[in-house]
Amino acid sequence: MESNVTEFVLIGLSQNEMVQQVCFLLFLLFYTIIIFGNFLIILTITVSPNLNSPMYFFLCFLSFVDICFSSVTAPKLIVDFQAKVKTISFVSCMAQLFGVHFFGCTEIFILTVMAYDRYVAICKPLHYTTIMDERVCIILMVSCWAGGFIHSSIQTLLTLWLPFCGPNLIDHYFCDVHPLLKLACTDTYVVGIIVVANSGMISLSCFIILVGSYAVILLSLRTPSSEGRRKALSTCASHIMVVILFFAPCIFIYMRPSTTFTEDKMVAVFYTIITPMLNPLIYTLRNADVKNAMKRRWSKKVTEETNKDPK
Numbered sequence: 001m002e003s004n005v006t007e008f009v010l011i012g013l014s015q016n017e018m019v020q021q022v023c024f025l026l027f028l029l030f031y032t033i034i035i036f037g038n039f040l041i042i043l044t045i046t047v048s049p050n051l052n053s054p055m056y057f058f059l060c061f062l063s064f065v066d067i068c069f070s071s072v073t074a075p076k077l078i079v080d081f082q083a084k085v086k087t088i089s090f091v092s093c094m095a096q097l098f099g100v101h102f103f104g105c106t107e108i109f110i111l112t113v114m115a116y117d118r119y120v121a122i123c124k125p126l127h128y129t130t131i132m133d134e135r136v137c138i139i140l141m142v143s144c145w146a147g148g149f150i151h152s153s154i155q156t157l158l159t160l161w162l163p164f165c166g167p168n169l170i171d172h173y174f175c176d177v178h179p180l181l182k183l184a185c186t187d188t189y190v191v192g193i194i195v196v197a198n199s200g201m202i203s204l205s206c207f208i209i210l211v212g213s214y215a216v217i218l219l220s221l222r223t224p225s226s227e228g229r230r231k232a233l234s235t236c237a238s239h240i241m242v243v244i245l246f247f248a249p250c251i252f253i254y255m256r257p258s259t260t261f262t263e264d265k266m267v268a269v270f271y272t273i274i275t276p277m278l279n280p281l282i283y284t285l286r287n288a289d290v291k292n293a294m295k296r297r298w299s300k301k302v303t304e305e306t307n308k309d310p311k
Contacts, residue, residue: 005164008093008183010086011171012077013265024081030277031074037280038063041290048293054132055121056290058114059283061141065110066276069103072096073174073272080173090164093175098156100174104250104271105202106148111243112206113140115213118236123220154198158191172265174272178253179264192257199254207247214240238282246275 014020041063045051073096080086088096121128155177162184172179177195181188217236249270284290 005090005166005168005183007087007089008168008170008175010080010088010173010175011169012080012086012173013269020081024078027074027078027081027273030273031070031078033280034070034074034273034277035067038067038276040294041280041283044290044293048296051289051293054117054137055114057137058110058117058141061144062107062110062114062279065103065107066279069100069107070273070276072099072103077173088175093180094156094160096175097159097177097180098152100176100272101155101199102148102152104148105151105199106144107246108202108206108250109144109147110141111239111246112209113144114239115210115243116140118239119213119217122217122236151198151202155195158194162186162188162191171262172268174268176268178256189257196255196257200251200256203247203250203254207243207251210243210247214243241282242275242279245278246271 012020013023042060045056045060076088076096117132120131124131159177159180162181163186164180164183165185167183170179170183177199178192181192181195184191214236249267252267253264284294
């Protein structure tokens with residue numbers, strides 16, 4: 001059976017016109033914060049010679065992925081708040097599905113690598129520079145992107161092979177696997193199991209690895225230096241906050257068979273919009289090095305502008 005659906009209709013977050021107008025302004029603000037905040041982190045790390053450790057290398061890529069990840073769904077969501085009928089073409093839908101899982105899975109792997117980096121830095125400080133050298137960092141980062149691409153390709157190909165011959169109403173604000181499986185004109189049980197094995201197990205296994213690594217880190221924090229202990233705890237706390245905000249919604253949605261709940265789209269807001277927006281705040285407010293680098297950068301900028309002033 002071949003697909004004859006050329007476009008889908010997205011129900012969105014709400015059908016209430018007043019709520020949509022409020023959400024339009026709110027999510028436009030959220031997206032602006034995501035772009036500005038993450039770009040500021042990338043710029044700060046790039047131009048600050050003292051932020052050259054592997055942790056900031058990974059953080060820079062995390063911010064870049066957050067910009068890309070949110071840009072797959074947020075602009076369409078914001079525009080749809082002003083649209084009477086929220087349509088998306090079949091090709092655009094598949095592209096959005098690929099983008100969401102590509103950048104989402106890449107972020108999962110980057111967060112896992114960042115936990116490993118913190119484990120080595122805190123538990124094996126004498127060997128840190130040897131273990132986490134430039135070559136290893138590049139290999140880990142390439143592996144994150146490659147893993148995200150493979151995962152997303154599997155998800156997208158599984159969906160592309162399904163026949164869509166009738167219903168085209170998606171109860172979501174973007175194209176995701178479970179809502180699309182619900183519209184397929186065939187039995188999707190096997191595909192649903194593969195989705196759980198692919199998306200769900202990646203989320204759950206990485207979450208277990210992350211929790212385990214941070215548990216080991218916290219148990220090993222018996223350093224005699226209270227300042228070193230405080231700094232390590234602060235760094236780990238910020239990472240743990242990001243992990244919980246990102247992984248809890250992912251596990252809730254993707255560890256189930258091909259079933260959908262009305263609450264799914266509200267839960268999805270957390271890992272597609274809220275987490276990318278909060279990451280810059282979490283990593284800057286709890287990281288003295290990043291805050292100091294930003295202060296020095298902007299102080300230097302203000303000084304340069306003042307010196308250029310002819311008055």
